Amino acid sequence: MKVLVIEDEYPAAERLSRMIQKTDERMQIVGVLESIEAAKRWFATNEAPDLIFSDIQLSDGLSFVIFDEIDIQSPIIFTTSYDEYAIKAFKVKSIDYLLKPIKQTELAAAIHKFRSLTGAAESRDYSLKIQSLLDALPSAGRKYKVRFLVKQQEQLMPIHENEIAYFFTANELVCMVCHDNQQFLVDYTMEELEKMLNPVHFFRLNRQVIAALPSVRKIHKYFNGKLKLDLSPVPAQEIIISRDKATRFKEWVEG
Known part of the structure; x- marks a missing residue:
């Protein structure tokens, strides 16, 4: 054939x-x-x-x-x-x-x-x-979210997806971190973000972090088939990808 x-x-x-x-x-x-x-x-x-x-x-x-x-x-x-x-x-x-x-x-x-x-x-x-x-076909014509309105003091400002490095959650709050290290709270859960972000550009690394590809700087082999990542800007916590997600993550990075 x-x-x-x-x-x-x-x-x-x-x-x-x-x-x-x-x-x-x-x-x-x-x-x-x-x-x-x-x-x-x-x-x-x-x-x-x-x-x-x-x-x-x-x-x-x-x-x-x-x-x-x-x-x-x-x-x-x-x-x-x-x-x-x-x-x-x-x-x-x-x-x-x-x-x-x-x-x-x-x-x-x-x-x-x-x-x-x-x-x-x-x-x-x-x-x-x-x-x-x-x-x-369930997702024909599906549109992913490309802009977010975030609050900065008493103003609202638009943030395009290209400006976003990653999202992380802590103490039941979800924070957006931009490539210039600006941080903003967002009114979405991680589950909601995972559905609304383009999976070509964003990947849910673990329960706490969803990252954009440009934020991934280094990938280290970790014990038991896991991966450890260096992100930019540098996050407060270690970023570990489980063995179950490691293969899918590498496929995502390769495109």
Whole structure:
């Protein structure tokens, strides 16, 4: 089975290729393309693959352009760091939509879905299957919180997510710490923040801390499979990640 990968970040393309072949050794990677223009050239001289894995945001635009301009019948599994393109993705023959960092179990489920759909293609209407996927998508168009209004003395000031280093909780209060070490109380619980923050940018390290990726400075191996982190600004407490979360955290950092 021939598989084409469209991904403009080399490490991500290499990782995805390894994951695909680990999931199904019968899948042969016939090409790794980094841009819209490279894809157009490839399809002009090659037969369509059995399956396409495509990132959405490429170096020269959105990959939807490829599928709008070229009549490609191959099913597509989109991979992306953002979920706002979900509805559009399923309108261009996509059978699944994987958010980065991609997990091996999610990839395996997508490939299984591909095999199930293509195996039943003669007996079921493809458009109805795609609509069922759309109907089952719980977070299509989901918007994450990108700004917070915080109180500074008698004033309110907006803080963009890019300014935030991490959130921590102590004595039942939740505090936002910015990269410049300014600190503000916020009126959300850690559970609420975990749901409203973009998981591409933020990760819940433990019960006390949710951190943005730029705040992670060093990662140390700790005993019993745990990890110890150096954050910036330096927090008051040690930041330890449990063994159960360590793998997911490393996947998040790698993107």
